[in-house]
Amino acid sequence: TDYGSSLTISLPAALQPHQPFQIIVRYTTADGPAIWWLDPELTYGNAKPFVFTQGHSVCNRSFFPCFDTPAVKCTYSATVKAPAGIQVLMSATQSSYLEEEGVYQFYMEYPVPAYLVALVAGDLIHADIGPRSRVWAEPCLLPTAISKLSGIVERWLTAAEGLYGPYIWGRYDIVFLPPSFPIVAMENPCLTFIISSILESDEFLIIDVIHEVAHSWFGNAVTNATWEEMWLSEGLATYAQRRITTETYGAAFTCLETAFRLDALHRQMKLLGEDNPVSKLQVKLEPGVNPSNLMNLFTYEKGYCFVYYLSQLCGDPRHFDSFLRAYIEKYKFTSVVAQDLLDSFLNFFPELKEQCVESKAGLEFERWLNATGPPLAEPDLSQGSSLTRPVETLFKLWTTEPLDSVAAASSVDLTKWRTFQTVLFLDRLLDGSPLPHEVIKKLSECYSSQLDSMNAEIRIRWLQIVVRNDYYPDLYKVRRFLENQMSRMYTIPLYEDLCTGTLKSFALEIFYQTQNQLHPNLRKTIQQILSQGLNPLPAIDTTAVTTDTPAMVLEDKVSEATNGAISLRDVNVSA
Numbered sequence: 325t326d327y328g329s330s331l332t333i334s335l336p337a338a339l340q341p342h343q344p345f346q347i348i349v350r351y352t353t354a355d356g357p358a359i360w361w362l363d364p365e366l367t368y369g370n371a372k373p374f375v376f377t378q379g380h381s382v383c384n385r386s387f388f389p390c391f392d393t394p395a396v397k398c399t400y401s402a403t404v405k406a407p408a409g410i411q412v413l414m415s416a417t418q419s420s421y422l423e424e425e426g427v428y429q430f431y432m433e434y435p436v437p438a439y440l441v442a443l444v445a446g447d448l449i450h451a452d453i454g455p456r457s458r459v460w461a462e463p464c465l466l467p468t469a470i471s472k473l474s475g476i477v478e479r480w481l482t483a484a485e486g487l488y489g490p491y492i493w494g495r496y497d498i499v500f501l502p503p504s505f506p507i508v509a510m511e512n513p514c515l516t517f518i519i520s521s522i523l524e525s526d527e528f529l530i531i532d533v534i535h536e537v538a539h540s541w542f543g544n545a546v547t548n549a550t551w552e553e554m555w556l557s558e559g560l561a562t563y564a565q566r567r568i569t570t571e572t573y574g575a576a577f578t579c580l581e582t583a584f585r586l587d588a589l590h591r592q593m594k595l596l597g598e599d600n601p602v603s604k605l606q607v608k609l610e611p612g613v614n615p616s617n618l619m620n621l622f623t624y625e626k627g628y629c630f631v632y633y634l635s636q637l638c639g640d641p642r643h644f645d646s647f648l649r650a651y652i653e654k655y656k657f658t659s660v661v662a663q664d665l666l667d668s669f670l671n672f673f674p675e676l677k678e679q680c681v682e683s684k685a686g687l688e689f690e691r692w693l694n695a696t697g698p699p700l701a702e703p704d705l706s707q708g709s710s711l712t713r714p715v716e717t718l719f720k721l722w723t724t725e726p727l728d729s730v731a732a733a734s735s736v737d738l739t740k741w742r743t744f745q746t747v748l749f750l751d752r753l754l755d756g757s758p759l760p761h762e763v764i765k766k767l768s769e770c771y772s773s774q775l776d777s778m779n780a781e782i783r784i785r786w787l788q789i790v791v792r793n794d795y796y797p798d799l800y801k802v803r804r805f806l807e808n809q810m811s812r813m814y815t816i817p818l819y820e821d822l823c824t825g826t827l828k829s830f831a832l833e834i835f836y837q838t839q840n841q842l843h844p845n846l847r848k849t850i851q852q853i854l855s856q857g858l859n860p861l862p863a864i865d866t867t868a869v870t871t872d873t874p875a876m877v878l879e880d881k882v883s884e885a886t887n888g889a890i891s892l893r894d895v896n897v898s899a
Contacts, residue, residue, distance in 0.1 A: 362843065376446075377441075398435050488648055493514050508532055654668065754789055
């Protein structure tokens with residue numbers, strides 16, 4: 325299958341217990357879920373081929389033989405030979421390069437789970453952005469990466485160390501990957517992978533990098549021992565991320581970002597239903613199911629709400645920071661289950677244990693872990709009201725009938741808002757779509773030209789509003805956007821919306837024109853979306869199709885489009 329089969333090696337009968345031994349497995353890899361090969365045309369520079377790996381959750385078994393479970397950690401070394409002009413990087417603490425042989429050597433001196441072994445190679449150059457950090461990117465992207473991150477990564481690392489203890493991985497480098505990277509970011513130790521597309525969205529870039537910084541403590545140093553408890557990494561990393569942003573950008577900004585994410589959580593809840601088992605923190609992993617299919621906003625935001633609740637039991641978040649420092653020190657380089665965290669928490673705060681807080685009616689720890697539905701309690705976000713109240717006011721002006729407050733609404737200058745304010749406003753309009761035609765027409769008149777100059781996170785939401793409301797005057801902007809996007813997170817949501825409504829033929833037309841600039845994996849996903857509701861069509865050899873012929877490549881075997889899962893347009897998360 326895509327996820328391999330087990331390799332069993334019988335040890336010699338004469339081997340004594342605890343006797344050291346060595347096994348050598350000689351192997352070659354075929355194409356597999358972990359390894360992404362890109363032709364030069366799929367990079368920004370269009371100059372050299374590119375390859376990267378993405379191991380989370382259980383893909384690295386297609387990269388190298390391993391115990392592919394987060395319960396097992398080990399050190400690793402690797403030797404990589406590459407053509408001249410190709411830079412190779414790995415998630416390792418030590419590296420060297422023998423130029424005359426074209427050989428790179430890497431060593432990770434600390435034990436890590438298999439999914440955190442990562443490799444990238446391509447036309448990459450670097451620049452230092454701090455005393456222990458550098459950015460790697462294609463030459464045409466490096467100046468932008470430097471301008472966005474120079475100096476501030478060290479600020480985030482220092483804030484995190486003040487909260488949770490020393491950064492143990494040595495270097496914290498970042499590599500920006502082409503838009504084919506299938507997720508937003510990945511916390512590979514020493515070398516965070518981030519999709520280059522996020523560079524234009526400053527606030528999302530800040531949050532995504534800080535989230536990956538937080539994983540250096542929660543997820544990388546201390547890891548969930550089973551994929552059924554991914555919240556132990558993601559919920560704690562999200563909590564730590566927000567503590568870091570509070571320290572560096574203030575409580576109001578943190579509350580705004582949290583409100584935006586919790587809105588998304590409740591949107592996902594409506595679509596999934598409150599009884600859906602994937603909304604549990606301790607979700608059951610059935611045999612044969614890819615653990616990544618269980619990763620959703622509950623993993624992050626319901627997990628965050630539980631951790632936040634624990635911090636509130638302490639009375640002061642700084643007391644909880646002290647506990648988390650002790651937790652990291654006790655369990656670093658190991659893997660844990662939820663009971664390890666909760667037992668450590670109660671032992672650290674014996675007065676809370678005496679009060680039996682774990683059994684408080686309606687908020688029992690067991691219920692937090694195993695009840696379906698929304699979080700049992702949510703954080704107080706009143707410190708963000710200076711940023712969230714204008715959003716709520718503007719939304720009410722546009723959605724309260726009769727629509728006689730357009731003048732007041734149109735006077736709001738969205739260019740002066742923070743990105744998270746604008747996306748929160750647009751997301752709420754999306755939730756209310758389809759809107760009355762008069763409303764969508766006035767919205768376009770007031771804001772469309774403002775939004776055109778904003779970042780992709782904002783533009784895609786406005787274009788989704790355009791599509792969900794069949795607002796034809798702005799459809800040309802949807803075409804223009806998709807003609808210039810190659811990343812999953814900025815194409816799939818729009819194609820899903822186009823194919824849900826009456827605009828599938830428009831979507832097909834755009835796909836014909838742009839498919840050759842998309843990675844084959846993304847192309848296949850869009851084909852599956854476009855195939856829904858159509859009769860199976862034979863594949864066409866696009867190499868023999870002239871440029872003025874629609875290159876239809878809907879596969880003759882239509883596979884499950886979304887596997888009954890939530891639409892990507894409603895979920896945008898980092899690993």
